[in-house]
Structures are given as C-alpha cells and as structure tokens.
Amino acid sequence: MHEVSIAQMLLETVLKNASGKIIEIELEIGELRMINADALKFAFSVLSKGTRAEKAKIIIKRKRPKFKCLNCGYVWSPILENLSEDQKTLMHFGALAYSLVLKCPKCESNDFEIIEGDEIVITKIKFIEND
Template sequence: MVHEWSLAEALLRYVASVYGPRIKTLKLRVGVLQSIDKEVLLFSIRELAGLYNVSLGDVVLEDEEALFKCNRCGYEWSFNPGDLGEEVKESIHFLPEAVFAYTKCPKCGSRDFKVVKGRGLEVAEVVPG
C-alpha cells in the first residue's frame, strides 16, 4: 500500500498544481509492469484528495499492456506479468527494469530490448471542473 500511496500523493500534487483543485474527471493509464493494486491506488487517491483539498469527480484507471522492442532484431512483442511467479512479479513491481533479468526476445533470444510501454503511471486525461 505504501507504493500506491506515494504514487497517489505525487499524482495529486501534480494534477492540483497544473489543473487546479477542482477535477471533474481524472483518467490514468497504469502500466502492467508496475503491478499496481488499482483498488489501493484508487482508495489512496480519494483519501489524499480530501487531505489536499482537491475536489475529485470520476477517476478512471485503465491498464496499459507491456510492449517491448528488441534492439538486436527489431522484433516487438507484448508481455503479461501474470505469467510470472509471485516473487518475480514483486521484483518487477518495485523495479520495472528488473524485467530484463526475467525475459528475453522470443525471436532471437537477446536480452537487449527496450520497454516501449507498460510501466509506470500516466495521466491520460484531466477534465477540470
């Protein structure tokens, strides 16, 4: 819960400083590599909004799949962290770059790839209100 609470705090500070204290709709994209507990994140956002005097309407959380691109052969592939064991998912949760230790390009076997999308938390849309 500490991870989600910290993300919610940083998010609310940012949104309030850029868009003001009244938010009608907040749409967030949650990268699946981060393994964020969306219920805990939503709870944290709601609780902290009250503490920071942010009037918050709808909050929409949508998953963003993980997409990788091999630097050696150019192959792109998606990835489901749910296919990994709990210990591995926990490692990637705290350090998404740990994914490089647990996967490789399915085409050429290289571990030299980049994460195109699917990590972190992104503000997709804000409707002030």
C-alpha cells in the same frame, strides 16, 4: 508502499493543473508499473480529503508494455498476468529486474529495451469551476 507516493504525486499534479472542484481524473498506466488500482484509488481518497480533489473519481486505463529485442529486433508485448508470483515481485524492482524475468520470445535474448509500458500519464481531468 508505492501506490501512496503515486497518489501523492497525482494529487499534487491535479491541484496544480486544474482549478475549481475536481470530479474525475483519467489515468493511463503502463502495466510495468505493477500498480494495484484499488490501492491507488484508496490512497488517493485518503490523501485528497479536505482538498478540491476530494471524492474525485479515478479512472485507470492500463497500457500493455512493449519491448524491442536488441539482438534480433523483434517487438513484443509480454503478458504479465502469466508471470509467477515471484516474478511479479521481481518486476517491482523496475527496469533492472526485467531482464531477469523476461526474454525475447524469438531468440531468447534478455537484451531488450522498453518501448512503452512504464509510464503514468494523466489523460483527462474533469472539474467544475467555482462560482
């Protein structure tokens, strides 16, 4: 499950970059990642047991994706909530699947590039220094 590997990466990153006891982590996740926030929080709580990040609160901000059509230049943000379940499943395969699911709303081309929406960024880590 990919939430588990993301939680693992997140844990390693915060432990490497913050000292003391980590109490809060704020993330910005592009919706294209199709991440289940509850699954990610749960995976993190399990993996972080016994570490300095145990019980850290995870705050997830979702970022709308943005695409640019390479045919007509139109820039748009697809509403992923409106996709069918089958389409959502396909989106998990990443960039290669996007052109099967999405098309430019102006010219219907499926030749487009991702401007943003597939990133995972740690925007804030709150921690208390050990004394």
